[in-house]
Amino acid sequence: MAFKKTNxxxxxxxxxxxxxxxxxxxxxxxxxxxxxxxxxxxxPGQVFKTLVVxxxxxxxxxxxxxxxxxxDLKALAQAAGDKRCDMLPLRELLAVTGYVRGxxxxxxxxxxxxxxxxxxxxxxxxxxxSAGVRGCQMLVGPEDLARVxxxxxxxxxx
Numbered sequence: 001m002a003f004k005k006t007n008x009x010x011x012x013x014x015x016x017x018x019x020x021x022x023x024x025x026x027x028x029x030x031x032x033x034x035x036x037x038x039x040x041x042x043x044p045g046q047v048f049k050t051l052v053v054x055x056x057x058x059x060x061x062x063x064x065x066x067x068x069x070x071x072d073l074k075a076l077a078q079a080a081g082d083k084r085c086d087m088l089p090l091r092e093l094l095a096v097t098g099y100v101r102g103x104x105x106x107x108x109x110x111x112x113x114x115x116x117x118x119x120x121x122x123x124x125x126x127x128x129x130s131a132g133v134r135g136c137q138m139l140v141g142p143e144d145l146a147r148v149x150x151x152x153x154x155x156x157x158x
Contacts, residue, residue, distance in 0.1 A: 006105070006108065006131045006132035006133055006136070007098075007107075007108035007132055008105040008107040008108040008130075008131050008132040008138060009021070009131055009132070009138065010108070011107050011108050011148060012107065012138070012140065012144075012148060015144075015147070015148045017140060017141075017144045017145075017147075017148055018140075018141075018144075019138050019139060019140040019144075020126075020138070020139045021131055021136055021137065021138050021139065022040040022041075022128070022136070022137050022139065023135055023136050024036065024039035024040050024135055024136070024137070025039065025135070026039070026102065026134050026135050032067070033047060033049040033066075033067025033068070034067055034068065036067065036128075036137065037067050037068075037128075040128060040137050042128055044066060044067050044068035045066045045068060045069075045120060045123075045124075046066070046124050046126075046127055046128060047066065047067045047127070047128040047137065048064040048065060048066055048067065048117070048118070048121065048127050048128065048129050049064065049065060049066075049067050049130075050062060050063075050064050050099075050104045050105060050106045050129060050130055051063050051064075051065065051071055051087065051104075052087075052088040052093060052096060052097060052104065052113075053071075053073065053076060053085040053086060053087055053088055054085060054086055054088050055077060055080050055082035055084070055085040056077070056082055056083050056084040056085065057082050057083065058080045058081065058082045058085075058114065059113075060088070060096060060111075060113045060114075061076065061080050061082075061085060061113060061114050061115075061116070062106055062109070062113045062114070062115040062116070062149075062151075063076055063115070063116045063117070063118070063156055064106050064115075064116070064117045064118065064121070064129060064145075064151070065118045065156050065157050066118060066120060066157065069118070069157035069158070070157060070158050071156055071157060071158075072155075072156060072157055072158045073085050073086065073087075075154070075155055075156050075157075076116060076154075076156055079116050079152070079154040079156065080114055080116070096109075096110070097109045097110060098110040099130075099132060100134070102130075102134045103130055103131075103132060103133045103134040103135075104130055104132075105129060105130040105131060105132040105138070106129055106145065106149045106151065107129075107132070107138075107145070107148055107149050108132055112150060114150075115149045115150055115151035115152075116151055116152055116153075116154045116156060117142065117145065117146055117149075117151045117152070117153050117154075117156075118153070118154070118155070118156040118157055119153045119154060119155050119156070120157070121142035121145075121153065122142050122143070122153060124142065125141065126139045126140060126141055126142075127139070127140065127141075127142050127145065129145065
């Protein structure tokens with residue numbers, strides 16, 4: 001591994017969760033999830049992006065959806081028991097999560113937030129999520145990810 005273990009990886013280690021990782025080259029001008037899926041050689045439905053939103057009443061929420069899908073903000077709000085939610089402005093991402101765009105993991109954020117994973121994750125033995133840095137994805141069982149992230153599975157995509 002070309003870089004040190006990330007906080008997300010250490011949390012999986014501490015929880016006794018088996019995982020692998022895949023490093024990939026990235027370009028600052030293309031941090032898209034589709035690029036990541038291609039770079040790590042997995043179908044886009046198996047690679048999940050981590051998005052952070054702010055609920056009208058619930059505050060910060062985290063969701064993981066396949067990179068080839070868009071999050072349904074109404075469905076996410078409903079899953080969280082909120083009326084409405086909006087994407088967190090990018091300028092707030094680092095301060096809220098401790099992660100930068102393109103390297104945001106659902107595991108190891110500065111604080112624990114309500115987390116939701118799209119229900120399609122259970123179709124795979126392992127899914128890929130950011131390891132907490134650009135250029136590295138963790139491959140982990142969806143149920144294991146949900147357990148360590150305190151997440152629930154919900155229908156979140158359009």
